[in-house]
Amino acid sequence: MVNIKLKNINNFNCKDINLDIKDGEMMVLIGQTGAGKTTILNVISGLIPYEGSVYFNGKCMDNVSPAKRDVGYLFQSFALFPNLTVRENISFGLEVKDFDKNQINTRVDELTSLFGIEHIANRYPKGLSGGEKQRVAFARTLATNPKILLLDEPFSNLDPRTANILRNEMKNLQKELNITTVFVTHNQKEAFELADRVAVIKNGIIEQVSKPMDILFNPYTQSVHHLLGSPTILRCDEVKELDFGLAKVTCGSLSLVVINDGEPFDKVAILSYEIRLSKYPIDSVIPNKFKAKLVDVVAIGKSIVQLVVEIQNTKLTVELSKTNWNQLGIEVSENIYIAIPFGSIITSIK
Amino acid sequence: MNSEQNNYAPKIRGIFSILIFIALWEFSIRLGWMPGNIFFPPFSEVIGEIWEMLFDDLLIDSYKSSFIRVIIGFLVGATSGVIIGIWMGWSQKVYDWTKPIISILYPIPALGWLPLLMLIIGINEVLPVVIIFICSFFPIVYNTVKGIKEVKPEFINAARLLGASDFVILKKVVIPQALPYIFIGLKLESGAAWRTVVAAEMIAIPTGIGALMMRAENLMRIDIILVCLIILSVMCLIFESFFSYLEHRMTGEWN
Incomplete structure (x- = not known):
């Protein structure tokens, strides 16, 4: 279980946040641009300093560096290293953690086959399509078997068709691996489709955490209702x-x-x-x-x-x-x- | 077929422009179109002169002096420039401390230092090496810092979250991505080092290609001056091409 209690984050619009995420749960953070969704991911991963505490399974993570938090972070822009091939990108995390060569090769083969990217394994990211890049980035994120997965609008840079296909793939994989996931989006349909629970964020404050249907049919506040486009x-x-x-x-x-x-x-x-x-x-x-x-x-x-x-x-x-x-x-x-x-x-x- | 033609067309045009230039040079003098042609030899004579001078100790010694100065000055300047540039680009503290000094010194042309250095160092072999060092160091630092700073933070964050140490991030992610910028500095300054050494030798140093040109001017030997200019041009071109080749080898596949 992930437990986040935040008092304040310097220079970021986030305050008094209290969020519990259950094991294996897909928690979707939804809110408009600048609401503080990505900031919460950065706090969980330890990329930015914060006042408060983050616990993974009861263990305080506040003094643990990002490298040792064991989180997989999929960036909106994928952040594939352009100077490394697809294979080298996927094996990056394994290499820096000193896995032996055979283990690395087996794991990379496993992932390239899982994501159907064997044919592009020796290519550089430059010529890849958005969907291919996304698959490579996802494979790289999962390579080291992280305990928590953080996804920052991973489908927003893709065309709707590819995004739909990949969304389904990701949802199935997340359930199969039973990996605790925090997914950030501003797309409501995506949120309803993927989430076990949704946290609605506005101006750095969590307004409601509920199951998707509850957010829609029983919004706590007028602003939650408004954020969803005031559905009838x-x-x-x-x-x-x-x-x-x-x-x-x-x-x-x-x-x-x-x-x-x-x-x-x-x-x-x-x-x-x-x-x-x-x-x-x-x-x-x-x-x-x-x-x-x-x-x-x-x-x-x-x-x-x-x-x-x-x-x-x-x-x-x-x-x-x-x-x-x-x-x-x-x-x-x-x-x-x-x-x-x-x-x-x-x-x-x- | 069409695309092949298109690929070759610029090269063919380039070769033709050089051939036309040489032909104009040769015939304008031979046909007496150039005023003062008694001093100005046609291209064929200059080539003949180069051939003769290739076996002449004077040219070889002058060339050797200039070459050694450029190599030492540029190697020290480029190496320290790249290292300090990486350090400045990576550490904000180092950047804050050093940026003001670099900003003050960077705009001063290398030859501007000459009078001061002549007084401090004196006229000896260290002088041109220091001048070339200054000429290479600042622009290479500048370009390297820019290259390192241009690497998007999300690449660094991604590498960090995958468990990489600062050293690994620099080695495998940041420096490779900064290479195109670093090479811009290296390419430009490797040519500039030659231009600077010749200028310094013309003004203050009694040996080298620049000094030879000044002596030739005294003797009204335009052919020797032209030979030196051609050597200068070819050396600039070779050095710049060397770094272009190196850049292509190191970044061509992915960049």
Whole structure:
């Protein structure tokens, strides 16, 4: 178990943090840029000085150097040494820890095969794709069998398709190795998909630590709700199972088709930033298409605009980029067409 | 085929430009287009002169003097420059202590030290070596510091978290990544060392290529001056190419 109690960190916006991470758990730290997520990783790994204490399995780590903390840290930029080949990068940690040559070779072979990177083992990082670099960096991080894994937005520099594939790979591997992991992201979908528990951080303070569904359906504070894009939570009056793993739910006057594997649920959360808006009827094969009315423009931020639309007396919060808002060119009380894709509806567990 | 042609095209253009330059030099003098051509020999005569002088003790001794000065001065200057540059780049404390001194001394041209050094050292073999040392040391320190400081902290942090000591981090991560910057300094200053030694010999030292040129000027031997200039140009080129080759060998695969 990892236990962090922080009073203060010089020059960093982090204070009074108290976080317990269980063995084998995937703890996702979520928050906006500059919230202090990476700072917490740097404290756990000992890369920055701090006032407070960090314990690994009851052992105080405050005077233990980063090299001896036995943590694996996957950097956002991967930090692959450009002057070393893929193989040399992976074996770096083993070599400095004086493993013998045979052990190193066996371990590197094992990892390159696990990550499917045998074919690039003798290449330098320069010519590798983002996905390949990520795999190499992950292999290097795991090479020395660290007890704790720290991942700093490892998928943010990848294209969405590669990120999806690697996310699934990583999730499976983390469960298989049962390695305690702290994962930093600002991507909510990523957080919900990966986390055993989520810690929401705002301005260096942990606002809530809960299971992903609780964060969504029972936010402790308004700012947690706001950080998640103010999703609309609807109570379901009726749930009817359909074929192909779908269900039809009725929430007041609104009827929606959602993905459901048969688990009972009584609420749905509609992620505001996934809803699609159009001035004209939406023609594509998307379920949950409605004609709505724009009832309020709640906030116009630097890059995001928050709106409230009404469909058959049910109000939904919608977030969209400022560019999209300007392109839309629509006024309050005008009609608008919306589509709520499957991926934007999350069902609660009863 | 097309890409091969493109690869060779710049080289062919370069060779042609030199050939045209030589042809202009040769024929403008032979055809009497150059004023004062009695003093200025055509290219073919200069080549003939080089050939003759290659067996002449005067040129060989002068060349040897200059060469030894450059080698010793540059080796000491470059080695100490790289070592101190690494130290300054790695340790913030050392950097804070030494940066102001380096900043004050760096802009002074090496030859600017000459009058002072003549008074302190006197006119002897140490003088040109010290001048070349100064000429090489400061720019190489500067470039090395820059190279070390340019290495992103996350590489150092990554290595540290993988269990590496400071020494291993420097040896395997930081210095290799700083090499392209270190080589910029070495390439530029290896040529500059030759230019400086010749200038110093012209002003203050009675032996070497520079001194030979001054004597040739007294005797109005333009051919000897031209031979010395060609040697100077070739030596600058050889030294710079040597470091380019070394850089390519050490960083070409990954950089």
